[in-house]
Amino acid sequence: MRFSTKTATVAAAFTAVLSLTALGSAASAATPAAKSTPxxxxxxxxxxxxxxxxxxxxxxxxxxxxxxxxxxxxxxxxxxxxxxxxxxxxxxxxxxxxxxxxxxxxxxxxxxxxxxxxxxxxxxxxxxxxxxxxxxxxxxxxxxxxxxxxxxxxxxxxxxxxxxxxxxxxxxxxxx
The missing domain is CATH 2.60.40 (Immunoglobulin-like)
Known part of the structure; x- marks a missing residue:
């Protein structure tokens, strides 16, 4: 039981990191478009x-x-x-x-x-x-x-x- 709780916690943390990384990538990809183009x-x-x-x-x-x-x-x-x-x-x-x-x-x-x-x-x-x-x-x-x-x-x-x-x-x- 402890193993699966620990695994679930690690999996949740890993998912959160991936989500933040994806959001960061999306934000950095949007940054050039957000800057004014000549x-x-x-x-x-x-x-x-x-x-x-x-x-x-x-x-x-x-x-x-x-x-x-x-x-x-x-x-x-x-x-x-x-x-x-x-x-x-x-x-x-x-x-x-x-x-x-x-x-x-x-x-x-x-x-x-x-x-x-x-x-x-x-x-x-x-x-x-x-x-x-x-x-x-x-x-x-x-x-x-x-x-x-x-x-x-x-x-x-x-x-x-x-x-x-x-x-x-x-x-x-x-x-x-």
Whole structure:
């Protein structure tokens, strides 16, 4: 009798340990899912601003600050639409960084916008700028566009305009 009581006690303790181990495994398996996974940056989770710069000439600096609570990825380059333009401003392929720009809450990504050059043609004064964020595949945009306020009086934009890929610093963006 003592043997079976002792066996039952050991079996109960063993079962309790296994249950706690299983619960611990389930909890640790749930922990990665419970942590916030990065999302694609969108106008809903970033604040977009445009700043005129002295150098290089005919350039603007676009800044996207992550105002959300999750880390976000700024894929590719922004799709820009000046005024009622029908085509997005081309991306400068040479500016492609080695990795996707990752923004923790409060961090910013930067892109340079070249608005015109002596080689450009068919220019006009632009007063509005829509900024669309690229999807992961970089073949379209995601979410609603952000409206970026252009400098007072607008900017002259011609056929030579381009935008760089997102960069981690303003100086890296303005190299182009």
């Amino acid at each position: 999302v694609t940056c969108t106008a809903a989770t970033t604040k977009v601003t445009v700043q005129q710069v002295d150098r290089p000439l005919n350039h603007l600096l676009l800044k996207a600050k992550n105002t959300g609570t999750k880390t976000c990825y700024a894929y590719g380059a922004p799709y820009l639409r000046f005024d009622e333009g029908q085509a997005a401003t081309p991306w400068l392929d040479a500016s492609k960084p080695q990795a996707v720009v990752t923004l923790k809450p409060g961090q910013s990504a930067y892109a340079a916008i070249a608005t015109s050059s002596p080689e450009g043609s068919e220019g006009s004064q632009a007063h509005e700028l829509e900024v669309h964020f690229s999807n992961r595949a970089m073949n379209g945009s995601v979410g609603d566009p952000a409206a970026a306020e252009l400098p007072q009086g607008g900017v002259y934009v011609d056929s030579s305009a381009f935008v760089t890929y997102w960069q981690t610093s303003a100086s890296d963006a303005l190299v182009w």
